[in-house]
Amino acid sequence: MKNSLQVIGATDIVDLPELGWFKVPVRIDSGAATSAIHCSRVRLIKDGEKTSLHFDLDTKKGAPQHSYVVTEFKETTIRNSSGIDEKRYVIKTRITLFGKKIRTEFSLANRGKMSYPILLGRKLLKNRFIVDVSQKNLSHAKRSSGAIRSKVKGK
Template sequence: MKNALQVIGATDIVDLPELGWYNVPVRIDSGATSSAIHCAKVKLVKDGEQTSLHFFLDTKKGAPQQSYIVTDFKETVVRNSSGKEEKRYVIKTRITLFGKKIMTEFSLANRRKMQYPILLGRKLLKNRFLVDVSQKNLSSARRHTTLVRSKNSHA
């Protein structure tokens, strides 16, 4: 018998420990193939044979105020929400959701005008989550309940 899928709502809260970004609000989008993260000042820097990708995360949504540099990335073409194709860089990082650490890919996108700095798409959701759009922040509610229980159990 297959494992039951975890129910996730239309929005949630995740941690990105490798990027030092915690309690990040995310939008669940089963219509999007891949996940996206808001970044600014994205640029390639070539140093001899080595090419690295430099970017900043959304400090207005609580990201650390620092430049990130990765050498493990790829370039892809994504159809944006307007239906236009655009070239984006894709990085891999781990997110924590419902207490599970999940390695996933994020395209670096300009989501400045969006309410949520991160969009979680089908590649991440597939075989892990069942989306119930009438719900919100189910993992953060569970996170709070677990914290309350653990505090009360030490009383």
């Protein structure tokens, strides 16, 4: 039997349990390679030999008021929506979508001017989802109704 892909709409509502952030509206963007999360006060702090990454989730976008510190992160160059390359830090965390916990990478970005605090990109979507832009909040609807929508690969 072939693996099936879950249909996901243009938007959805997810949980980020490791960050204590629940019912977060997200935008699906198959044009973006990586996923991004809206943060503020992103900074590196060196303590002797150790370097840690500190950041705040922006409470204006519904995030819990909390500062986060991670020691596992990387720095990468990402082309933003304006086509300009910018350096960003990338963290790994779990996202709950369609009842499944998925460990994935998020770049820390200033999405203050965007409608959605989180963008889900191709690396998360690949081999898991088919995007139907005419739909929205299918994962959230599934929580309420238990309805399942899927499509077999290659069909």
